[in-house]
Amino acid sequence: MSPRVMAQLAMVMNLDKCIGCHTCSVTCKQTWTNRAGVEYAWFNNVETRPGQGYPRGHEDQDRWRGGWEVDAKGRLRLRAGGRVRKLLGIFANPLMPSIQDYYEPWTYDYENLTRAPLGDDVPVAPPRSLISGEPMAIRWSANWDDNLGGDPSEDPILRKVGDQVKLEFEQAFMFYLPRICEHCLNPSCVASCPSGALYKREEDGIVLVDQDRCRGWRMCVTGCPYKKIYFNHRTGKAEKCTFCYPRIEVGLPTVCSETCVGRLRYLGVMLYDADRVGEVASIADDKELYEAQLSLFVDPDDPAVAASGLPDDWIEAARRSPVHDLIMRYRIALPLHPEYRTLPMVWYVPPLSPVVDALAGSGYDGEDADNLFAAVEALRIPVEYLAELFTAGDPVPVTAALRRLAAMRSYMRAVNLGEEPELPHSGLSAEDIHDMYRLLALARYDERYVIPTAYSNTPGAVEEIGCSLDYDGGPGMAGPFGEGSGRPVPVSIESFHGLKQRQTGEETTRDRVNLLNWDGRGKPAGLFPPKKGEAS
């Protein structure tokens, strides 16, 4: 059967390049969530591993029961139970992280610094809860275990790996794991929502919460095994990473990607067979899920793609997709927790790390320049730990990916030093190595981000926003449980679309001059009254 080809905008993060700086978290927060109700929410966060992460211990699915599982009959079901169970427990949900699991957001009495009356000591700004307004002691934060701060032994992954890892100075290892919504192909959050407020956009696969429809049941919070849906306690709505769709639609990278100073994020199109999603997600063996998900992806040059009805520029973008290359061609990018069976679409290149001290002195990794870099087995980060993150515990794909990175390094060192390079056994050809090097090392802006715009084939979309009332449950229409939607009042600000429309559409420029967006060329349309004989 010919595949039903759909397009998904996906991201790959190269953890080997992540410096753990959290710039992505801050720019994301500043742009999207620095407002009341979501102070505690970080659509993008960066975790030091090993560590508990945010919210605390979110990977412990024995506790949180997020994602999907396969039942005895081999059928896929939500791990936390279907909607009925959810509806029964709708007012008391033990599977929801508490605010303390995220962290109690706080601020400080900053004004005391300026306003303190003359006293007998230096004024100070002590912390206060943003929830209660009361003085508080800070005991947990969005990034409490940064750089191995505190005791990482509660890390659920570490517990899986068991005694192989000792948390001692001599064996210390760490790496950083930036996380956003996975925009899964098989999103358990969408399936968990009793209101149908969560949806996956047909054209690009971005998973969104319809703020109008959300009734605040928070089933999505439970359903998402990555804990990447946040409850706005002010509006009573769920919110989540939007993949910066207002930027993506116009061809701009997400904020987290463009501001990533490690230059480790890649954005591009993946084509997949939508009809096989359920089949793949139901494969019995967790360890086979990675390969199965690969099988879901459709080669952009497959004839089925041409017949799929996808816009040409999307198909072209899929051909040039850096994400596709990293996932399919070089096979160095891996999914995060495939065992959750959500078929996540934010993938990761695993990190290299220093050699273990005990092996370094013994000449294990050789003393000649040809073998300057250690073998993968001697690295400080245990492969088992990475395998628990990316391949449901199977070390083989992780090791293969690390070997390819190592192979590229030794090959390119020879090139760099003007020697004749030898092609290492890693499954990559010399061309692959050169291309992979270009993508990973040079990582040019226009090659990191290959984003087709949403405009070209959907002219109807270019309209002023906020007026799509023509659907069930629109403003004024009662939801299934009879609550008002609490529709946020749109800020009366122009959007890109409006601006673009205004600049190009005759309708508005005739009445209104927009100097703000005048590009400085010629005279702005509408500034001067039309001359005689000139079309108005």
Add this chain to the structure above:
Amino acid sequence: MSEAEDILLKTGRFFRRSVTGQDLRTVYLSGGREGDAFYRDRWSHDKVVRSTHGVNCTGSCSWKVYVKDGIITWETQQTDYPSVGPDRPEYEPRGCPRGAAFSWYTYSPTRIRYPYARGVLVRMYGEARGSGLDPVAAWAEITTNPEKRETYQRARGQGGLVRITWDLATEMIAAAHVHTIETYGPDRVAGFSPIPAMSMVSHAIGARFVSLIGGTMLSFYDWYADLPVASPQVFGDQTDVPESADWWDAAYLMLWGANVPVTRTPDAHWMAEARYRGQKVVVVAPDYNDAAKFADEFLAVNPGTDGALAMAMGHVLLRECFVDRQVPYFTEYVSRYTDLPFLVTLTERDGRDGCYVPDKFLTAADLGSQEESADWKTVFLGADGEPVVPNGSVGFRWGERGKGRWNLKLDTEPLLTLYGGDSGDSGDSGENVEIALPRFDGGGPLTRGVPVRRIGGRLVTTVFDLMLAQYGVHRRGLPGRWPHGYGDASEPYTPAWQEPITKVPAERAIKIVREFAATAEQTRGRCMIILGAGTTQWFHGDTIYRAFLSLLMLTGCQGRNGGGWAHYVGQEKCRPQTGWAQLAGGLDWSRPPRQTPGTPFWYLHTDQWRYDRFDAGELSSPIGPGAFRGRHTADLVAEAVRNGWMPMAPAFDRNPLDLGDAADPIANTQEELANGTLRYAAEDPDDPRNWPRVLTLWRSNLLGSSAKGNEYFLHHLLGARSNLPQPDERAPRGKLDLLLTLDFRMTSSTLFSDIVLPAATWYEKHDLSSTDMHPFVHAFNPAITPPWETKSDFHAFHAIARAFSAMAKDRLGVRNDVVALPYQHDTPGEIAQPGGRAPARVTPNLVVVERDYGAVAEKMAALGPLAERKGLPVKGVVFTPDEEVVWLGERCGLVPRGIGKGRPMLDTEAKACEAILALSGVSNGRLAAQGFEQLAERTGTDFGALIHRDHRIVFADTQARPTHVASSPEWSGKESHDRRYSPFTINVEHHKPWHTLTGRMHFFLDHDWMHEYGEALPVYRPPLDMTALFGEGATDMLVVRYLTPHSKWSIHSEYQDNLLMLSLSRGGPVIWMSVEDAAKIGAADNDWIEATNRNGVVVARAIVSHRMPEGTVYMHHAQDRVIDVPKSEATGRRGGIHNALTRVLIKPTHMIGGYAQLSYAFNYLGPTGNQRDEITVIRKRSQEVTY
């Protein structure tokens, strides 16, 4: 799936109109763009403005600032940097989480919106004015009345600030300045504002005001201990380092005490990416830090012992690449570009027959030459074994006969060694003598043989032979005690010797240096060491650095792309240096400006000198001349000032304006000094006549950040309450009459200030930014006008200047000011004292400067006539900006009246930016060409390829996008679109000498004070033993090394109060400690702890982590006391900042002056405010805290 669930799932389809996945699990919805208006609205904005952050960091990242409805909303990074080439990663995006959080400040509750002053002071001032006193008299009355003085000084830092008007603020400030200048002297006014490069105009405008009135600007680079003194010592350069894009060129990269992902966040990607090109990365650090994550190998080193590891690596390098085998590239390189072949005289050690010590470089004068500057011309042996006086030493730099000869061209192959080879039995191969060399790691002096010759009646050897002796690399036939091999731990400096000191296994040290050397040989010098504060900011940081630099020089890595040292500590490089210096120093109106090295200034004026309980000779070499014995370090400071080595403010115990009243002020001053009626202020810093009286801080948080010995500052300088455990009652308190701070946020500095002015943020003004790490300049632009009553530094200082000038016009009038000037580097003064020895009756250099006090405001706002009349001096050349002044007049308009009539206007920040760019070589090819032509005349070599007359950057270019600078004699490296910046490439490729004694890079420093300290050669000096130095007894409490590395969550104290950064970290001051140390005091993660020592107390929470080594704690730099710092149990008062536990310790060798590269220049050479040798007691405290 149950039936019921199935039904519900299917029903879900009908909750909305949408396509449901065939398997019913996914809801697809097309037209999502209508579906989610909220975020689309959120994203929309009115405009995007380019600006950046003028923080003391090396970022210089260009940002997009988003504005909606006239409100700054957020920022993201620009990505439009100049390309570094098609085959390498680009600069974009650049930025860090700190910068990304900046807009929070704009409307935050810590924003200073109005002028403030201490209520008690305002009241007293109002009363005095109300009683009929004029402003100056009112200020005088308050500050001279002991009771009133104590009342407002004790209130400093205790709250009680009240809002005042700008008019009242500037009136009080002007009155304080006028009173001080009139009563005590203009050099009792000091300004402190660090790192001009981060926002040149904001810095320059305040410095211009201070300089024009005759006040002193205080240095910061040395004070911050960011200045690697090894750089002037070895290179004769302040600091010059590769741009970060040049890391890409390195084939071997060591990060030594530098945590690049945290401290150089925007550039760290090159390190990650260059690995894919096959670069090997080695990280040396005490803890498993962010950089270690990227390493191929991580060497955990005991803090402060890095020098021992480097010395051992040098041992292997010398043995394997210079003795057992000769690497032609290395030999050729060191012969041409270093002092290794130069001859050094040996003198007999006092009272010991047959035992010698190295003394001075042999000079042409020693050979009997009478020619010009003969005692500044060093000597080596040519290939034929005859003495040669090669071109290029400093003796060729300034004289008439040196023209065309100050270059590195050689007619002969110099001999590196006098060693005649092994003739089979000892001694026959030539004459050898035993020399004594100091060691500081325990044990007696080293006794090792060197081959010698007798020349001109002097016993000489080469620097190379001394190096082999020092490093313990034995050659057959040479006498002395030598290590038997790498495994011999008993003698320095073998790999086995360093192992117990550093904890790094000997075989790893050997392995790494072999790789390093092999890579350097194969790539002709593409090995780089990135050096950080972790190895710089030690008392003996210069020796650590010299051991590192030796590795790089021996392997031919300096002056090579992808090679050499990359010292990224602080931000020293204002790329358009000349134009900035012109504006900042007010050089266009009067010269010279007063500039004072920060460290000794604070050492004296905060009375930290009184707490030095040890003899200045305590740290001298056991085999040195003993010149420091029985003296106090403060005496050495005074001597350096007297010798003209180093300036100090105040200079004399008299108002320099009164000295200027004499008929012949210079003769009179010299006479009074000679007969003792006039004394140097440094000789008695506690005399009230010698106190600094007015201090202005801007772009700075001295008291919450860099003030090492913070409690001494509070107690003695400010007279405020402090946590100083045992104050010295003999020392005065409350020296400053006025502490003024301009800032946009509340800090320790504003809290302790008498007057606080509300500053514009970086998103609210025009300015320029550049760094040492990047080859571009770019602009600040206002996204909004300064809100509330805030003003940019530019407008604030103009307001102050106008108030001051109006008040000073009649009160002070026009006066002559006598300025004492030290011998300056890169001027003929650097060869004023042959042999580095000051004459017994040294007379200071004095200059009379006319001060027209009524005209200060007008001068500030106009480009003065000295710009073109006297030219713009930089690094020994002078630009003449005649055409540029005309251009600026046309661009900026001409001043219509007053003292600046007909001069270019500098009345806005944008015009000041324009002037800086027009007057600098990097941004104005015409001036660069002038400089290169002068240089060519002196060197006789060709710089034609570096001249690009048409290159010109104007301010609008930098507003449009970051703009690439061009090569200029201002810097030592080449700049072009296809060449990454690497220092000393001009030297290496154009035969241009380094600005040193020999004109080459120096392994050997022959100044008397270097011998006194035992540091003539690279040497290992361990961290100071503070317990012994300060005579502290043993304790059973937990004593740990107290380090203050830079934080991930702040740039110094900036951002540590930012809510976003606090939310991403532990939300307040923390100390990182090891699991083992925490167990010893029973502390768990997040417990409150207290750290105390003889300097103060810190209260913080513990972060317990296994990435920390036992015995060392980290309190990250500049955690100010303003956020979540409770009262301490030790004193019952608010805990201190990170620098509450540190203090200033002056290393005398940093004060050497008047001797070639060891000559003073502002921020070029001076004692460092090092702070890493400190220790502290840590204990768990009650978990109940009060604020």
